[in-house]
Amino acid sequence: MVSLSSILEHNQQFVQERKYEPYQTTKFPKKKLVIVSCMDTRLTELLPQAKGLRNGDAKIIKNAGAIVSHPFGSVMRSILVAVYELEAEEVCIVGHRECGMSGLxxxxxxxxxxxxxxxxxxxxxxxxxxxxxxxxxxGFHSVEESVAHSVNMVRHHPLLPEEVPVHGLVIDPGTGTLDVVVDGYETVKGGCS
Ligand SMILES: [Zn+2]
Incomplete structure (x- = not known):
């Protein structure tokens, strides 16, 4: 277990030694992407690495299971904020194999x-x-079904612009392999550049 005091001790050194410098960026996602994923600890660094993302590239929303469970809940609101206020142009729901929400x-x-x-x-x-x-x-029985359900809810949300693609993926928490469940470009009206 890590204690708050040890975190604060590390933090003091981190700031003093200006270790934050490689991470400095803006609040606008450079790759115009908003991701919904699971809070699973195996994905903390693996997910961005497996998708080729660095600090500043994407907005990442996390919860247990990467589930968008309510059209007017906080996850959907965060997606809309990313799209309208932070210039995100694509949405990606990323569930994973061996998820704790499977069979919860x-x-x-x-x-x-x-x-x-x-x-x-x-x-x-x-x-x-x-x-x-x-x-x-x-939880859910099938991660593919859960991801497809969340994609469907986001894609058909009355406040999401029609041209925003909503992709559905499943990641392997061991290898980082991504499988496509829903290719958002196929469902978006008029295609996407
Ligand atoms: Zn999970």
Whole structure:
């Protein structure tokens, strides 16, 4: 485990020695790309390297599973901000093999929550308030299906310009191999340069 104090100690040295200099860039993605991917630790450096991306090349949005689960949730909002305010021109949803969200089970999480002190009555209250914990905490069975579903939601979002291609890919967290699930150029109206 890394402690906050050791992070801060490293940080002081990092700044003092001007180690930030190779990373300096702007907030506008040079490659005009916005990526939605998974928070999996194996992808932290592997994903940009495997796609040939450096600091400053792309906006990268991450969550558990690279899932766009709601048309008016924070991931979709981030995509729209990237497109309208930050000059992104293409969207790429990148799921991965061996994802923890594959087969994620709501009962397992809720049991662990109860073991760690969350009371049953709290769960009942949430259910009575209309929170569907079972659905919310359930992952996907097929990463290809999940990526295709997210691509579809983004591509058909009423606020996304028609000319923006939305690609769907699956990456191997071991080798970085990318498989194409959806080629966004094929679905975009009028093609893309
Ligand atoms: Zn994952």
């Amino acid at each position: 089970n709501a009962a397992s999480i809720l049991n662990k929550a109860k073991d760690r002190g969350v009371e049953e009555k709290c769960l009942s209250l949430l259910e009575h308030a209309g929170v569907d914990l079972e659905t919310w905490l359930t």
